[in-house]
Amino acid sequence: MPDYNWPPMDKRRVIGKPTLRRDGLEKSTGKAKYSSDLKPPGMLFGALLTSPYAHARITSIDTSGAEHMDGVKAVRVITPAGQEVQWEGTEIAAVAAVTEELANDAVRKIKVQYEVLPHLVSEVDLAKAGNRAKAAGEQVTGDPDKAFQEADVVSEGTYGIPVITHCCLEPHGNVVQMQGDHVNLWPSTQNVSGIGGDLGKSLQVPIANVHTRMQFIGGGFGSKFAADRWGVEAGLLSKAAGGQPVKLFLDRATELQIAGNRPSAFAQIKVAAKKDGTITAWQSSSWATGGMAGGGMPPIPYVFTEIPNKRLNHTAVAINTGGARAWRAPNHPQASFLTCSAFEDLAAKLKMDPVELFSKNADYTARAEVYRAQLQKGAELMDWKKRWHPRGESGSGTVKQGMGLAVNTWGGGGHASQCRTTINPDGSVIVELGSQDLGTGTRTVITMVAAETLGLPLGAITLRIGDSDYPPSGASGGSTTVGGVSSSTRKSTMNALEKLFATVAPALSTTPDQLVAVDGRIQMKSNPSKSLPWQDACRKLGTNKISEMGENNPRNPGGLNSSGVGGVSMADVSVDTETGIVKMNKFVAVQDCGLIINPKTAESQIHGAAIMGICGALMEERIMDQQTGRQLNDDMEFYKLAGIDDIGEIVVHLDIAPQHDKRGVIGLGEPPVIGVIASIGNAVANAIGVRVPHVPLTPDRVLAALEGRNA
Amino acid sequence: MSSRNDSEAPRKSKAGFSRRGFIRGAGIGGGVLGTGILEKQALAAPPAEGKFVGPGAVPITLKINGKTQTLKLEPRVTLLDALRNHLELTGAKRVCDRATCGACTVTLNGKSVYSCTVLAIDAQGKNIETIEGISNGKPHPVSTAFVNHDAQQCGYCTPGFVMAAKAFLDHNPNPTYEQVKEGLCGNLCRCGTYFGVRQAVLEAAKQVKGGRNA
Numbered sequence: 001m002p003d004y005n006w007p008p009m010d011k012r013r014v015i016g017k018p019t020l021r022r023d024g025l026e027k028s029t030g031k032a033k034y035s036s037d038l039k040p041p042g043m044l045f046g047a048l049l050t051s052p053y054a055h056a057r058i059t060s061i062d063t064s065g066a067e068h069m070d071g072v073k074a075v076r077v078i079t080p081a082g083q084e085v086q087w088e089g090t091e092i093a094a095v096a097a098v099t100e101e102l103a104n105d106a107v108r109k110i111k112v113q114y115e116v117l118p119h120l121v122s123e124v125d126l127a128k129a130g131n132r133a134k135a136a137g138e139q140v141t142g143d144p145d146k147a148f149q150e151a152d153v154v155s156e157g158t159y160g161i162p163v164i165t166h167c168c169l170e171p172h173g174n175v176v177q178m179q180g181d182h183v184n185l186w187p188s189t190q191n192v193s194g195i196g197g198d199l200g201k202s203l204q205v206p207i208a209n210v211h212t213r214m215q216f217i218g219g220g221f222g223s224k225f226a227a228d229r230w231g232v233e234a235g236l237l238s239k240a241a242g243g244q245p246v247k248l249f250l251d252r253a254t255e256l257q258i259a260g261n262r263p264s265a266f267a268q269i270k271v272a273a274k275k276d277g278t279i280t281a282w283q284s285s286s287w288a289t290g291g292m293a294g295g296g297m298p299p300i301p302y303v304f305t306e307i308p309n310k311r312l313n314h315t316a317v318a319i320n321t322g323g324a325r326a327w328r329a330p331n332h333p334q335a336s337f338l339t340c341s342a343f344e345d346l347a348a349k350l351k352m353d354p355v356e357l358f359s360k361n362a363d364y365t366a367r368a369e370v371y372r373a374q375l376q377k378g379a380e381l382m383d384w385k386k387r388w389h390p391r392g393e394s395g396s397g398t399v400k401q402g403m404g405l406a407v408n409t410w411g412g413g414g415h416a417s418q419c420r421t422t423i424n425p426d427g428s429v430i431v432e433l434g435s436q437d438l439g440t441g442t443r444t445v446i447t448m449v450a451a452e453t454l455g456l457p458l459g460a461i462t463l464r465i466g467d468s469d470y471p472p473s474g475a476s477g478g479s480t481t482v483g484g485v486s487s488s489t490r491k492s493t494m495n496a497l498e499k500l501f502a503t504v505a506p507a508l509s510t511t512p513d514q515l516v517a518v519d520g521r522i523q524m525k526s527n528p529s530k531s532l533p534w535q536d537a538c539r540k541l542g543t544n545k546i547s548e549m550g551e552n553n554p555r556n557p558g559g560l561n562s563s564g565v566g567g568v569s570m571a572d573v574s575v576d577t578e579t580g581i582v583k584m585n586k587f588v589a590v591q592d593c594g595l596i597i598n599p600k601t602a603e604s605q606i607h608g609a610a611i612m613g614i615c616g617a618l619m620e621e622r623i624m625d626q627q628t629g630r631q632l633n634d635d636m637e638f639y640k641l642a643g644i645d646d647i648g649e650i651v652v653h654l655d656i657a658p659q660h661d662k663r664g665v666i667g668l669g670e671p672p673v674i675g676v677i678a679s680i681g682n683a684v685a686n687a688i689g690v691r692v693p694h695v696p697l698t699p700d701r702v703l704a705a706l707e708g709r710n711a
Numbered sequence: 712m713s714s715r716n717d718s719e720a721p722r723k724s725k726a727g728f729s730r731r732g733f734i735r736g737a738g739i740g741g742g743v744l745g746t747g748i749l750e751k752q753a754l755a756a757p758p759a760e761g762k763f764v765g766p767g768a769v770p771i772t773l774k775i776n777g778k779t780q781t782l783k784l785e786p787r788v789t790l791l792d793a794l795r796n797h798l799e800l801t802g803a804k805r806v807c808d809r810a811t812c813g814a815c816t817v818t819l820n821g822k823s824v825y826s827c828t829v830l831a832i833d834a835q836g837k838n839i840e841t842i843e844g845i846s847n848g849k850p851h852p853v854s855t856a857f858v859n860h861d862a863q864q865c866g867y868c869t870p871g872f873v874m875a876a877k878a879f880l881d882h883n884p885n886p887t888y889e890q891v892k893e894g895l896c897g898n899l900c901r902c903g904t905y906f907g908v909r910q911a912v913l914e915a916a917k918q919v920k921g922g923r924n925a
Contacts, residue, residue, distance in 0.1 A: 027866030030802020030842030218867030439865030611903030
């Protein structure tokens with residue numbers, strides 16, 4: 001068996017070198033075709049009719065007006081009379097027509113009568129949740145009562161982080177063609193290899209008959225794994241229309257209402273400590289929602305899991321809103337926010353520098369040395385010692401500066417992935433995986449691994465992804481793609497190279513184990529002058545190509561990938577105490593990351609995570625109206641995202657070092673987003689001297705907190 | 712919790728008023744109009760050139776990327792939908808669909824516009840330039856700079872960003888860092904690529920003819 005191990009750090013020619021993304025120019029010239037850009041011959045436009053009510057029973061539905069329109073090719077009832085809808089945006093009916101305008105007109109002709117039922121759309125005030133609130137059993141560790149009695153200091157606070165949406169720029173949707181029991185699916189998905197199985201099951205066709213293709217996806221962030229209602233309906237509309245393809249993508253309002261969101265988390269938290277900052281006890285009563293399924297308890301206390309005395313209570317609240325989906329590091333941003341906010345408040349009460357408090361308690365974490373080193377590194381990059389001040393001691397001006405920090409942890413690793421490498425007698429190399437590039441740089445990383453292994457330039461590798469006909473590769477979730485695809489590609493290219501060595505060895509009068517592939521040549525390890533150019537070596541294959549598989553088995557990654565990281569976020573903000581506006585000055589991310597294949601795209605991931613966190617800290621929240629049961633900000637004007645001028649300076653430090661590199665590839669799409677909100681919340685508290693209990697830190701909330709202090 | 716009967720109109724039914732419906736209505740000089748202050752103003756305003764067209768498809772002549780093309784479109788069709796659905800120029804993306812995010816940015820007579828909020832019929836007689844037009848043959852320096860500074864991830868906002876940056880540099884060939892941040896605040900990115908965008912636009916400024924740093 002070949003030695004699949006990654007080459008030693010100092011021997012790598014491609015891996016570890018900052019490399020421009022391979023598909024960059026296709027995107028920046030507008031040539032990249034997303035599924036929402038496609039228009040296969042005969043394509044019809046689909047449109048959905050959705051519920052305007054958060055909770056209602058459909059008493060009648062009349063589609064005849066739509067059916068009789070010229071150009072309307074199919075009309076389907078999705079939720080028939082007699083059924084209840086549980087949230088605004090629920091799919092009621094769908095149409096397919098020859099133009100998009102006509103499809104939207106047809107939807108307006110469908111007459112639906114509703115019996116409106118009582119709804120609950122807000123969980124912020126638990127007292128109003130009534131029977132929608134379901135308490136979980138209390139969890140107790142150690143003796144929290146005794147620990148709180150004996151504590152030198154007890155800090156208490158209430159904290160809240162709202163539901164936010166994924167707000168993918170390319171909305172959820174697909175183009176689907178169903179002819180008999182054969183289906184062509186062009187989705188926007190994080191799951192090219194798996195989504196066809198999901199759709200095939202719903203459409204009751206053999207899974208082998210579903211052909212999925214997707215070259216580009218305009219954002220997913222955890223919300224695009226399943227075939228979804230709109231996939232199934234597009235298929236059934238296509239079938240009803242005689243097999244013409246149907247394009248069905250959500251409009252922005254529906255996207256924000258039903259295509260996934262991050263559950264909220266609220267908590268009353270009490271922390272006990274000794275005078276020196278050693279935490280002795282944690283008590284929390286938390287509640288959360290992710291729609292009608294309620295919301296689970298985030299993993300609190302976060303990272304500092306070994307606090308000896310704990311009492312945890314949690315209540316899930318079911319509300320009439322679209323359901324939650326995995327949102328970049330599910331439950332971790334909430335956990336980090338609740339925990340790190342409570343710790344910062346404790347540090348303030350002790351008049352202690354939080355860097356010191358977090359370091360002091362690092363033994364409660366699974367990776368004390370990593371966090372201590374990162375806190376130190378972050379403080380250095382932040383000029384913390386010079387710029388930090390005790391809470392509220394930020395001078396007499398109206399604009400107050402402050403700093404805060406938070407921590408993250410994540411698993412990552414490598415998902416199940418298979419790769420096929422073909423070496424042709426003309427020297428061309430084709431690498432195929434049923435994977436997808438979410439914009440994370442997956443194409444680039446796979447190409448780099450193949451080029452490294454085969455000793456070829458990047459341009460010599462033809463990479464094919466985004467097609468369910470290629471060997472299956474896992475869904476892109478949990479930061480496991482880079483670990484999975486890099487490992488399967490490493491093995492597959494290595495296996496193919498072994499075959500080539502076997503063919504070439506006689507020509508070089510040696511044995512295959514004596515050969516290496518370097519700089520476009522196959523040469524002898526002991527005598528580099530004895531070599532063949534790649535093309536000549538491949539010509540020895542005659543008329544036979546080499547085709548070899550490689551597989552990453554998540555249960556046995558063989559040292560190529562592993563899981564488990566830590567990281568630290570630090571924020572420096574200015575708060576205008578007259579307007580309540582929070583301005584980002586600087587953000588520092590220090591991230592433990594294992595072996596980094598492409599530092600360029602890895603850094604971009606962390607920049608992106610930081611900016612996404614800034615959005616969540618300062619702007620983003622789904623706002624529901626209890627009177628109407630509807631989302632008030634189901635558009636991008638009032639569902640706010642940060643712009644180019646809202647983000648301040650961002651500094652990224654990747655913990656690239658031999659001791660981390662030897663852990664193999666880990667993946668970092670998710671961890672750097674986790675602590676951003678908490679660190680900014682803490683920086684604002686540090687700046688203005690009081691805690692703003694709920695994020696996002698909008699001017700009204702900041703001013704309210706300031707007024708509370710003055711009152 | 713609250714309950715109410717169905718006689719209360721929902722906030723914004725598919726049949727009701729929307730900003731998009733308003734601009735479309737205004738564009739055809741009084742087509743499908745609902746109720747509200749804005750519509751009343753629209754009714755009071757005379758239709759462009761006093762000419763009524765539609766609601767069916769009418770010939771619309773557009774000059775796109777230097778090429779004149781005549782399409783048969785309903786007057787309510789936006790420029791963005793004309794490009795994407797009828798001309799397969801899909802570089803401009805439909806994201807917010809109401810002039811917030813900039814993913815649909817094209818230029819009209821050299822000025823960047825949100826094509827989701829321009830009716831195709833109103834774009835007649837103007838020079839329309841799309842990402843495809845500036846990417847014919849050699850990539851535009853802005854596109855290249857976006858690659859060099861990794862100013863894109865999923866890439867869905869990118870063509871709009873590139874067009875906005877191109878138009879910005881055409882009018883501000885030698886911008887400062889602060890001007891770049893101000894000049895491009897009309898485009899939103901969800902992946903968080905702004906850091907690279909800032910660098911890319913500054914680099915492109917050096918490459919684009921007319922820049923003092925060229």
